[in-house]
Every structure is written in structure tokens, then in C-alpha cells.
Amino acid sequence: MTRVLLIEDDPAVQKGVTLALRRRGHEVETAGSGETGLLALDRFHPDLVLLDLMLPGMSGLEVCRRIRERQQIPIIILSARGDDIDMVVGLEAGADDYVVKPASGEVLEARMRAVLRRLVPPAPDDAGPRPPARESHGALTVDRVALRVEKDGTELVLAPSELKLLLFLSSAPGQVFSRQQLLEQVWEHSYYGDARLVDACVMRLRGKIEDDPRHPAYVQTVRGFGYRFGPL
Incomplete structure (x- = not known):
């Protein structure tokens, strides 16, 4: 089970993503603004953050920068179609990946697993020589x-x-x-x-x-x- 913090102000997207992830066994905490998202980060201790860029008040870009100043938790941007410039800036601010909305539960699951695998050392290949540690x-x-x-x-x-x-x-x-x-x-x-x-x-x-x-x-x-x- 993955603990996911979803920072998203659209109630419909919040509901859809939360339902899709919970059906797949994940624990989800939602926040409707950047400020409440940063507070939830300390309280909820997620394994991964799903971050909308277009947030009221503090922007998603600023949220991404502030998270990166404190920890290296995986961050996946939720990007609306046509927001290419914001999405690129979000990646430059420190996000690990992005998903274009609306996204299916299968796409979210695949992207989350791929990001989380980057935190795990690769298993040694017994068939070949092992590189030095x-x-x-x-x-x-x-x-x-x-x-x-x-x-x-x-x-x-x-x-x-x-x-x-x-x-x-x-x-x-x-x-x-x-x-x-x-x-x-x-x-x-x-x-x-x-x-x-x-x-x-x-x-x-x-x-x-x-x-x-x-x-x-x-x-x-x-x-x-x-x-x-x-x-x-």
C-alpha cells in the first residue's frame, strides 16, 4: 500500500483520483490548496505526492519547490492539456514525472510504480558480474x-x-x-x-x-x- 498525498483543488478530480487509487489499495489524503498540502505533508507522511499545478493561492510550482527544499519524496505533476509551458517549468522545479488529466487509474498506477521503483536498489544479476558497490x-x-x-x-x-x-x-x-x-x-x-x-x-x-x-x-x-x- 502506498500513501499518496493528492494536492488538487477540483472536487471532481479529487473524487475520481481518490476513488481510483483506493480501489487499488492505496491510502489517499487530499488537500485543496498548496498551503494545506504542505501541512498535510508533515501530518500524513506520504510516500508520493500527486500535485496539480493550477492551485488557488500558492501555485503548484511553488509547492513543488518547497517540497524539494525539505525532502526528496517522489512528485508527479497532474497537468491539464495545453499547459506545456507550466508542465516543463514544473519538471524544472523538481517534479519526477507528469500525468495529463484526465488520467485513468491504470495510468496513474503505472506512473506511481515507475517512480517508486527509482527508490529501490536494483536486484543483482546472478548471471553476470556484479559492479562494485x-x-x-x-x-x-x-x-x-x-x-x-x-x-x-x-x-x-x-x-x-x-x-x-x-x-x-x-x-x-x-x-x-x-x-x-x-x-x-x-x-x-x-x-x-x-x-x-x-x-x-x-x-x-x-x-x-x-x-x-x-x-x-x-x-x-x-x-x-x-x-x-x-x-x-
């Missing part, structure tokens, strides 16, 4: 078992998507991955239109791990192809 890449130290990343000895606070993206890219230094490949491996999506998820996450990750995000040493762009890790 801790790896050093320049100033970065990556611990794949503890799911910790340090830079110059200081632990970095990464959102679930940022962490999984870094783990995936750093597992094959120098190999170029297309946005589509990253969508399928990190976000478990297959729709190419969601490539903005990749670009927004790369931008946020660079802001945390690079000395100069404008000239990245770790997550590098290969124009016309995608992204690669290093080589350093």
Missing part, C-alpha cells in the same frame, strides 16, 4: 547499494529521477543513450513526446553535480544523439 568518477562517488552520491565527500540530495538517471548513465561511461532510450529505462515511458522529462532532469542533475553546468564534465550532450556520462 561504490564507484569513483572524478569528484563523484556513487554508492549503488545505499543509493548515495557524494561530491568531494559531501552527500548530494537528488530527487528519485535524478538519482536513477545518474545511476543509469554512470553504469556505462562513454556510451551514448538517446532520449527515447532514457525514457524507457529511467521513466519507463515509450512516448517520444515525453522527451522533455529527460532534458529537464538532465538540467537539474547538472546543477547539482557539475562544477559548471554550462560546460558539463559528467552528463554530456552528444548533439543529434542524446547524452553520455563522461568520459572524465
Whole structure:
């Protein structure tokens, strides 16, 4: 059972999402504004937040930023069709994924499971060699078992998507991955239109791990192809 905080001001959407998730065995707490949502975050202690962007008073973008300042809980944006600019800004503010409203219970369930899996270390593959638990890449130290990343000895606070993206890219230094490949491996999506998820996450990750995000040493762009890790 997943504890889900739904921050959404539309009563019809609140009712529909709550019913769909509760039918699937999840515990749901609802909040009709950003202010009450932040209060519920401390009281309810959810495993995941579903966040509408168009909220009365405090905007969903501000709510997302404030949550990210305090903790790295998975955040999925609920986006209305046509709100592409707000949705991209929401991703840049720290959200892990987005779902276009109205969304079926099956879609919500799939996106929630995909985000929550980013918090769990991958099971070892007994058929092949196991990578070392801790790896050093320049100033970065990556611990794949503890799911910790340090830079110059200081632990970095990464959102679930940022962490999984870094783990995936750093597992094959120098190999170029297309946005589509990253969508399928990190976000478990297959729709190419969601490539903005990749670009927004790369931008946020660079802001945390690079000395100069404008000239990245770790997550590098290969124009016309995608992204690669290093080589350093």
C-alpha cells in the first residue's frame, strides 16, 4: 500500500483520483490548496505526492519547490492539456514525472510504480558480474547499494529521477543513450513526446553535480544523439 498525498483543488478530480487509487489499495489524503498540502505533508507522511499545478493561492510550482527544499519524496505533476509551458517549468522545479488529466487509474498506477521503483536498489544479476558497490568518477562517488552520491565527500540530495538517471548513465561511461532510450529505462515511458522529462532532469542533475553546468564534465550532450556520462 502506498500513501499518496493528492494536492488538487477540483472536487471532481479529487473524487475520481481518490476513488481510483483506493480501489487499488492505496491510502489517499487530499488537500485543496498548496498551503494545506504542505501541512498535510508533515501530518500524513506520504510516500508520493500527486500535485496539480493550477492551485488557488500558492501555485503548484511553488509547492513543488518547497517540497524539494525539505525532502526528496517522489512528485508527479497532474497537468491539464495545453499547459506545456507550466508542465516543463514544473519538471524544472523538481517534479519526477507528469500525468495529463484526465488520467485513468491504470495510468496513474503505472506512473506511481515507475517512480517508486527509482527508490529501490536494483536486484543483482546472478548471471553476470556484479559492479562494485561504490564507484569513483572524478569528484563523484556513487554508492549503488545505499543509493548515495557524494561530491568531494559531501552527500548530494537528488530527487528519485535524478538519482536513477545518474545511476543509469554512470553504469556505462562513454556510451551514448538517446532520449527515447532514457525514457524507457529511467521513466519507463515509450512516448517520444515525453522527451522533455529527460532534458529537464538532465538540467537539474547538472546543477547539482557539475562544477559548471554550462560546460558539463559528467552528463554530456552528444548533439543529434542524446547524452553520455563522461568520459572524465
